[in-house]
Amino acid sequence: MPELISLDSEGESKTCSQNRGCTVPPTKHLARLLTALILLILSWSVLWTVIGQDAQPGGNIFGILTVMVFSSVGGLLVKCIPHLSLPPLLGMLIAGFMLRNVPHIDFASHIEKKWSSSLRSIALVIILMRSGLGLNTDALRRLKFTVMRLAFLPCATEAVIASVMAYYLLDMRWQWAFQLGFVQAAVSLAVVIPSLLELQAEYYGVEKGIPTLVMAAASFDNVLSISGFGVCLGLSYHSGNLVFNIFRGPIELSMGIVFGVIVGVICWYFPSKDQENVHKTRFVILLGSALLSVFGSNAARFAGAGALGVLTMATVAAHGWGKEAKIPIAEATAFVWKFFEPLLFGLVGAEVSVKYMETSLVGTGLGILAVALLLRLLVTFVVLARNNLTKKEKIFISIAWLPKATVQAAIGSVSLDMARQAGLTGTYQETYGIQILTVAVLSILVTSPIGAIGISLAGPRMLTQTLPTEDEDDVTAKLNENGDVVVVTAV
DSSP states (O other), X not given: OOOOEEEOTTSOEEEOOEXXXXXXXXXXXXXXXXXXXXXXXXXXXXXXXXXXXXXXXXXXXXXXXXXXXXXXXXXXXXXXXXXXXOOHHHHHHHHHHHHHHSTTOOGGGGSOHHHHHHHHHHHHHHHHHHHHHHOOHHHHHHTHHHHHHXXXXXXXXXXXXXXXXXXXXXXXXXXXXXXXHHHHXXXXXXXXXXXXXXXXXXXXXXXXXXHHHHHHHHHHHHHHHHXXXXXXXXXXXXXXXXXXXXXXXXXXXXXXXXXXHHHHHHHHHSSOTTSTTHHHHHHHHHXXXXXXXXXXXXXXXXXXXXXXXXXXXXXXXXXXXXXXXTHHHHHHHHHHHHHHHHHHHHHHHHTOOGGXXXXXXXXXXXXXXHHHHHHHHHHHHHHTTTSSXXXXXXXXXXXXXXXXXXXXXXHTTHHHHHHHHTTOTTSHHHHHHHHHHHHHHHXXXXXXXXXXXXXXXXXXXXXXXXXOOTTSOHHHHHTTSSTTOOOOOOO
């Protein structure tokens, strides 16, 4: 009988036998896999005993757990493909799509819409917190005007081009055509920010502040898209005050920034530095405020303000805390993100239901998408013309401006839902709603994988890697010792 555990000369236990290369107890990858399996079984068992039928196959909770598990597996499989360096989110999106649309395994179709929307919003909060904690405030001040141009001009161009094409090719009325345009124009924070954070962790483009530039501009881009959609939706269904709808965009922009600054400054002083568990308390306050920003703005019907508020409060708070003090908060945020990443991208993939697509519109929808994206790329390149960026860097930023997912999944079906709730089934309002949803689905299917792969592959080839030297601020290197922690300071 072989001895499994022995004591060394100092009395410390150690593993001393192996069975065909496997240690007892298991370590590294096998131990991680078994731990995940134990957590999964434990989570489902507890939920089943508490909730009952909803945690069984065909239930809402079971569907959510299934999406999370298979998305995690999909991400690992894609990551393991040799020589391609594909982003894991691609496998997560595919897994979610399959769990919604493949017969007999369509567990995601049982997930309640409100649950899916809420979980995706929570995951988006985590992404935006990571982004805000990782923004280089020096680069942000230096590039503030470029951020504004990059945020608004490409988005407005794509929205207008898509709207004009929808008006003529789909015979839409202008209000609905611009709904389609603004739905399509929003860049995906969920795809862009994690991809850029990975590049930032390896110091690609950090010297010129390229990750900061794109991440900051993406939030403003979403405000414009969501606000523009809201205005056009109100005009289409004659809901709300016309003047108020027109000025909704600037109002949401101001609300997000003001709320974020106020919360960020409060986080400088509360909790005080001499309190116990100061870092844990800071994380809880920041996370709670971020959740309030997103869900509160939705409840108040100022949806565009939420994401900008989260990004602003995280940036302001991190600036006040200082370089070293924000490391524990970044670590905690990165740890939470590990659980929400497969859930977010799996649920986004599961939002794409092919049965709601109008197949006769696929060709026209792809044409609208292609032309509008091409002009968006050209405008993005022109917007960056006067900056101190190389041609390759400008091309990379244009590629990073492609992915679409979260906004399209969130608001793509709103117009159709409103038409059906108003009893307008069989009318032109329902037809337009189906067309808008079809283009939203196509934009997710086409641009999410292309954009994610493009950022992953183009980043190391087109951006300059500037590694910190020994005599430079060692906090920068310290922040990147853990591959999951991404808070980069000026180099």
